Amino acid sequence: xxxxxxxxxxxxxxxxxxxxxxxxxxxxxxxxxxxxxxxxxxxxxxxxxxxxxxxxxxxxxxxxxxxxxxxxxxxxxxxxxxxxxxxxxxxxxxxxxxxxxxxxxxxxxxxxxxxxxxxxxxxxxxxxxxxxxxxxxxxxxxxxxxxxxxxxxxxxxxxxxxxxxxxxxxxxxxxxxxxxxxxxxxxxxxxxxxxxxxxxxxxxxxxxxxxxxxxxxxxxxxxxxxxxxxxxxxxxxxxxxxxxxxxxxxxxxxxxxxxxxxxxxxxxxxxxxxxxxxx
Numbered sequence: 001x002x003x004x005x006x007x008x009x010x011x012x013x014x015x016x017x018x019x020x021x022x023x024x025x026x027x028x029x030x031x032x033x034x035x036x037x038x039x040x041x042x043x044x045x046x047x048x049x050x051x052x053x054x055x056x057x058x059x060x061x062x063x064x065x066x067x068x069x070x071x072x073x074x075x076x077x078x079x080x081x082x083x084x085x086x087x088x089x090x091x092x093x094x095x096x097x098x099x100x101x102x103x104x105x106x107x108x109x110x111x112x113x114x115x116x117x118x119x120x121x122x123x124x125x126x127x128x129x130x131x132x133x134x135x136x137x138x139x140x141x142x143x144x145x146x147x148x149x150x151x152x153x154x155x156x157x158x159x160x161x162x163x164x165x166x167x168x169x170x171x172x173x174x175x176x177x178x179x180x181x182x183x184x185x186x187x188x189x190x191x192x193x194x195x196x197x198x199x200x201x202x203x204x205x206x207x208x209x210x211x212x213x214x215x216x217x218x219x220x221x222x223x224x225x226x227x228x229x230x231x232x233x234x235x236x237x238x239x240x241x242x243x244x245x246x247x248x249x250x251x252x253x254x255x256x257x258x259x260x261x262x263x264x265x266x267x268x269x270x271x272x273x274x275x276x277x278x279x
Contacts, residue, residue: 042270049106061091104268113148132260
């Protein structure tokens, strides 16, 4: 499933960028032969996306050879040569921006995630991603989070139960919503409930849910909620956690912190593909 989805994303990117042809490259193609290009890191970052880059060039021209001297998850330094592309120059020029867009974006998410993970390195709390991803790119963005040392929350609505405020309000309460859901899902599926105050925390504990999310709780309320839960459920904190304030959470009696900013606020890193000569 995921490989097919990635191919669809790459083919969409190829159609979007090349369309009926590359006017610049096709105009000078008779003067182009075979050559070598190198990927150059323009800053320090966590590398992510090399298999996607290989697939980009494979779909454009299967005779193009892509080699990386580093692997996903490696930290690279500014000016490092992280890989090369060899083959028909016109094919490489057509795939250059597409490959870089994927590589820069995925490496940016991995790098951003690594900053949050580093802040909690002496804690048992796990950093989770969310469904706040670029539509269609979730598989790549969640892979990038894992590459940066984070953990994946549910991939989509289909692989986990999470009762949020609108579910609860529409049904008429946590206990009622949980009872209904429990009758309609496999017994192996865990149930998570989002709570907005301590009364809802108590209701979630009484309902016997597996994970209780504390939505936008301050530090004092988190301690109070943990005292109510007392290990009966896993505790997830969400809302308002940033790279600048996450230090305040590292000693709390919680299990997870979910951060949408891992993906939706990540900055693409700076990587160049430079021509190095004929082969």
